[in-house]
Amino acid sequence: MPQTRLQNAVVPHTYVQLLYEHLAEHQIDAQQLLGEPAPQGMGRFPVLRWRDYLQRASAALDDPLLGLHLGQRITPRHLGILGYVLLACGSVAGALQRLERYHQLIYDVNPMQRVDCGDYIDLCWSAENGRPGALVDETAIAALLQFCRDITNQPGAAPLKVEFINPAPEDVQPYQQWFACPVSFGHSQTRVSISLDLLSTPLRTADPALIEVLEGQARKLLNSLEAPQGQELANIVRQRLVSQLRQGPPSAERIADTLHVSVRHLHRKLAAEGCNFRQLLQQTRQQLAEDYLADPRLQLGEVAALLGFSEQSAFSRAFKNWTQLTPAQYRHKQLDR
Template identity: 30%
Template sequence: MRYSSAIDLVYSIKARLAERHFEVDALFRQAGLADGECIADDALTLSDKLSHLWELVMHASDDALIGLKVSSPQPLDRSGLMGHILRASPDVRSAIENLVRYTPLVSPAIQSTIEHVSGRVRVGLYLQGRQRNSPQQYYDFVWCMVLRTIQCAAARSDLKPALVTYAFPKPEQPQIAQAYAEAFGCPVRFDMPANAMEFDNADLAAPITTARPMAADWALNMLAELAQSQRDWTRRMLAKMDQTQRAGPSVSFSSRVQQLLTGMLPKGEPLREDVAKQLRMSERTLQRRLAEEGTNFTKLVDDTRRELAHQYLSKGELSLKKMSFQLGFSEPSAFCRACKRWFGRSPKQLQQGAALFEGGEACSPRDAVNASGRNDSEVYAAWSE
């Protein structure tokens, strides 16, 4: 299912990053957002790619405020469904209510809520992904873009929220927290239960100067029909996800990385940057996700090699030389040293004593050398036997 407005958003982000002299082609290619790549993506996959993009942009700029800085008013004629929604709304209150009501038409990955609290309207925002958590810079960009587009449509640059809240941690540097307050023109609180923006009722009566009353009924009827189709599609998608979850436990992130490593090892030593690229995330995110599961990239490579070595040596179908290269070692002697570290025996000893390898406990590397009665040079020479 395709979302033209979401694709419009992708191109809009690209144009704004290009204005700030980012290497946009490389960044978008790395995030899987190169021209034509995301046209057929479903909404959640596209959201994951956009989250990955903002992680890459943050890493490239080393600027926590980059999401605020690149946002600017989106012209209504290039805003897809958001433009139609604003043109069909007579005032800011209606515009906000319609944006919340029809946001799923832009993408079901964008979830928004609206509630009325003590003289204010509170709008909540949640950017959902299939596998990634959306970074704060992604929220920054969406919040600022929507706010400034509404200000432009209402011809009210002084139209500001009364309060903005973030579910993200408070910035350690006071100047960053101050920059958020200046960007939104109101108090900004962090470590809150939700990402939300509140407007005073008095400010919501501002008329939308670009509204087209004659076309409003037609536009809203069209949006209602599209919304119903989207709700039907979302129900089918959720039902499919529920069936998948019931089919069995989800695969851990480290298990997914191990699957990639298994295919990469025969080509040589796996590089962290190559794994991160295949997973469409930054190296920093890869390291963080692995740390959350109590491991790291180097340990996971070693664990994967050890498990594969156990399988290969148990089956005895490969020569020791071929086995070493299948595990990504540059030379057989490196595999020999690894085996002695893992199992307390050289590969040749393990093949000759398969019963001990499969059922007994491995002795220490020192004990293995002493038991064999041979030094390392003699063990390495056994590779040619």
């Protein structure tokens, strides 16, 4: 059963594209080595083929540490739209909480589990869906730390310890040097321990290229939100919702805080304009969802994250209530036009 599940596991196309770039920088023809051109766009790539590519590249480069070297090159853009969503979370803790919900978008191999341990947390990956191998695991864990270093502008940020499920290599020193913490192997699961100090670290400004993608979508929505006469506050609330949805499920309390009014005052003023907060949230989400679904570059999980849903399944249920179609059905219908 685990091997069957592993056959269905995937990583983003952007990881594979990064490998092609890495090989090119080392004067190796990746297309000749791997037998096909680099995948395009923001699709998904089977993890077993990814493992094969990494093994072939490692041999061609004579680099047993390819996983570490490749993971160090990860930037938010390699995480696609989710990279921007994570950058909007405010702190490492917020980003990791959202990553736990949407990890399938960037590493759909084994599920990530977060364990609170008092003054630190553990991020754990078992082998319930199979073991893709050291190169795959090391690329993913190195990418996770590199992402944390990138989004905090702290190149020296380090976990408390790293434990790998795979057997130990001949030399563990390069791992300890790069992770800047104790690193060990041969455990029952892969584990990264992160201190509360690192979790509380604020994030830097988001990647401008990713921002532009989403801001373009947001501007398009805002231009379509012409408030009916007498609904000026309602339109302001819609605008605040557009920006706050990416940070997680919005609430009337958060919107009221941005307007410097009480929640009761907000509800009373909206009622005077003939609407309510829940209605505005649903309308804004639906309009954004329809716009995002018209863009085939966005995966359904990414759309759910952008709309502030805690799970893709919750987004799917809500969208079907709005339109009587699942998100996939709606997208298929739009793209067939």
